Amino acid sequence: MYLFCPQCGTLLVVEEGPSTLRFSCNTCPYVQNITEKVSSVQFPRLKEVDDVLGGQAAWENVDTTEETCPKCEQSRAYFVQMQTRSADEPMTIFYKCCNPDCNHRWKE
Missing domain, CATH: 2.20.25.10 (N-terminal domain of TfIIb)
Known part of the structure; x- marks a missing residue:
């Protein structure tokens, strides 16, 4: 007050x-x-945070690649490429583990 x-x-x-x-x-x-x-x-009212990667819908129709999960050692992962920086920078690759028990996410 x-x-x-x-x-x-x-x-x-x-x-x-x-x-x-x-x-x-x-x-x-x-x-x-x-x-x-x-x-x-x-207590302040917190704003809702948007998922910048598009939420669960972003991972629905994506391809898989041979990338090892750093958490569970699964040999395949889903991947999505996004332009997160300026146009002259390379795209960022986001990965999601194919193991449904793990679902670990990481980026390159």
Whole structure:
């Protein structure tokens, strides 16, 4: 919970007064004693993250190649090539293990 100065709109800071804590403004002379516990919890709403590789649908009609999975040593993997950098850079190859129990993904 943020409290703002009612006179100038600046964010109030907590400072220690003579016998108590108080809110004070760094810009103007406004001061307000804190007489009760001030607490508030707000969790930010997270944005949905899009799968940049197209999700599960991107792997439906892809070819396989002889590439060894670094996780389970399966000798075949699905692959997709995508341009992830500028046009003068080579394409990035994304692999997915053919072993349905593994499904490990990696890139080259």
